[in-house]
Amino acid sequence: MTCCIDVIDLSFAYPDGRQALHSLSLAIGHGEKVALVGPNGAGKSTLILLMTGLLRGEGRIRLFDEELVDGNVKALRSRVGLVFQDPDDQLFSPTVFEDVAFGPLYAGLSEDEVRRRAAAALARVGLEGYEERLSHHLSLGEKKRASIATVLSMAPDLLILDEPTAGLDPRTRRRLIEYMRSLPHTLVVATHDLRLVADVFERTVVLDGGIKVADGPTDVILGSSELLQRHGLE
Numbered sequence: 001m002t003c004c005i006d007v008i009d010l011s012f013a014y015p016d017g018r019q020a021l022h023s024l025s026l027a028i029g030h031g032e033k034v035a036l037v038g039p040n041g042a043g044k045s046t047l048i049l050l051m052t053g054l055l056r057g058e059g060r061i062r063l064f065d066e067e068l069v070d071g072n073v074k075a076l077r078s079r080v081g082l083v084f085q086d087p088d089d090q091l092f093s094p095t096v097f098e099d100v101a102f103g104p105l106y107a108g109l110s111e112d113e114v115r116r117r118a119a120a121a122l123a124r125v126g127l128e129g130y131e132e133r134l135s136h137h138l139s140l141g142e143k144k145r146a147s148i149a150t151v152l153s154m155a156p157d158l159l160i161l162d163e164p165t166a167g168l169d170p171r172t173r174r175r176l177i178e179y180m181r182s183l184p185h186t187l188v189v190a191t192h193d194l195r196l197v198a199d200v201f202e203r204t205v206v207l208d209g210g211i212k213v214a215d216g217p218t219d220v221i222l223g224s225s226e227l228l229q230r231h232g233l234e
């Protein structure tokens with residue numbers, strides 16, 4: 001199995017001295033769907049920011065079989081679709097089209113190709129025809145899906161979503177889960193929504209206190225109520 005992400009002995013402390021990750025190693029193969037679970041403060045978001053080069057820690061990170069270094073961080077990051085927990089960190093244009101078209105336009109694609117990419121990305125998340133809608137007027141569920149479309153339009157090789165179902169009502173959550181299941185991408189999702197984990201991910205990694213405490217098939221991890229309880233996951 002070739003590696004999509006290979007994190008080797010990664011440690012990170014925030015400037016205030018807070019140690020958020022301790023010597024963490026984790027390899028994720030192409031096409032895998034992996035859930036990162038753990039209580040609040042476990043280090044899930046920090047790990048995501050490190051894996052995408054938005055934070056730099058100690059240790060090594062390989063993306064698509066290349067070592068992540070200052071010189072290639074922009075090029076490698078352009079192949080990763082990172083969706084933040086809060087859609088307001090992702091959507092910053094007046095209209096949905098402008099948000100979804102931003103990446104492809106910035107990448108220098110033709111106007112036709114940008115329109116095609118935007119329409120396809122919106123269709124993929126069930127927002128076909130939303131191009132002229134105002135981003136800040138969308139419901140939270142629509143904003144979450146529009147956020148995913150803004151990265152799908154870049155045709156990323158790897159999708160990383162931080163808490164995609166947080167704050168959604170049950171029906172919207174269910175639809176989003178169906179979209180995630182249908183995505184052909186390598187998918188890494190940080191969440192404490194264990195139903196989402198059971199429905200979408202074949203593999204689950206448990207973090208607690210910045211340490212990887214378990215990593216295995218989702219049915220095994222979710223079947224261990226003692227493990228879940230010990231790490232505040234029930």
Ligand SMILES: Nc1ncnc2c1ncn2[C@@H]1O[C@H](COP(=O)(O)OP(=O)(O)O)[C@@H](O)[C@H]1O
Pocket residue numbers: 014015016018019020038039040041042043044045046047
């Ligand atoms: N900007 C920051 N400055 C200092 N500490 C932070 C910052 N962001 C997160 N932390 C701390 O790092 C640890 C990991 O946080 P985080 O990665 O956000 O966890 P999770 O996403 O699993 O809830 C927590 O102890 C948190 O308080």
Ligand SMILES: [Mg+2]
Pocket residue numbers: 044045046162190
């Ligand atoms: Mg988080």
